[in-house]
Amino acid sequence: MDIEKVNSMDFGEFVDVFGNVIERCPLIAAAVWSQRPFSDVEDLEKHFFDFIDALPQSGQEGILRCHPDLAGRELQRGTLTAESQREQSGAGLTSLRADERLQLAELNAQYRARFGFPFVLAARLRGRAAVPRELARRLQCPPPQELRTALDEVKKIGRLRLADLFGAHPAGL
Numbered sequence: 290m291d292i293e294k295v296n297s298m299d300f301g302e303f304v305d306v307f308g309n310v311i312e313r314c315p316l317i318a319a320a321v322w323s324q325r326p327f328s329d330v331e332d333l334e335k336h337f338f339d340f341i342d343a344l345p346q347s348g349q350e351g352i353l354r355c356h357p358d359l360a361g362r363e364l365q366r367g368t369l370t371a372e373s374q375r376e377q378s379g380a381g382l383t384s385l386r387a388d389e390r391l392q393l394a395e396l397n398a399q400y401r402a403r404f405g406f407p408f409v410l411a412a413r414l415r416g417r418a419a420v421p422r423e424l425a426r427r428l429q430c431p432p433p434q435e436l437r438t439a440l441d442e443v444k445k446i447g448r449l450r451l452a453d454l455f456g457a458h459p460a461g462l
């Protein structure tokens with residue numbers, strides 16, 4: 290994949306390839322397509338992130354709500370997107386003990402009850418021990434700060450997914 294190829298994609302191709310850069314939010318790719326041509330992958334990524342930053346809080350929270358829980362029901366049922374499945378299994382979340390899974394389910398429920406959206410963490414960047422630790426730590430954060438932290442994690446996931454698509458190794462993560 291190179292940027293000339295991306296700039297030559299029609300709408301359908303572009304959304305097929307980039308529709309899940311932000312988990313289950315193809316709308317963002319559909320909007321970003323109209324911003325082409327992109328100078329490079331960083332420019333493409335910036336358009337994805339600028340779209341997220343320009344949303345009202347309700348839209349930003351909506352993006353978070355499109356994310357499946359870490360080690361949640363969807364992982365158990367095998368209904369995750371391919372990207373999410375790779376990320377969650379890569380973080381060791383498919384080999385949790387029953388007590389670890391229960392602890393995460395309880396923390397995820399507490400988090401969702403407090404913030405109104407699921408806990409989001411770029412799982413590939415952290416080991417499996419970091420998930421409950423980060424969840425417990427962030428559970429104490431003020432909601433405005435936690436919204437920003439969660440969106441930063443969405444962007445880290447997006448950066449990793451774009452790097453995969455370009456066969457690159459993302460800097461600055």
Ligand SMILES: NC(=O)NC1=NC(=O)NC1=O
Nearest residue numbers: 373376408409410411412
């Ligand atoms: N709730 C989440 O954090 N979900 C995810 N994190 C990832 O890295 N991939 C996911 O699906």
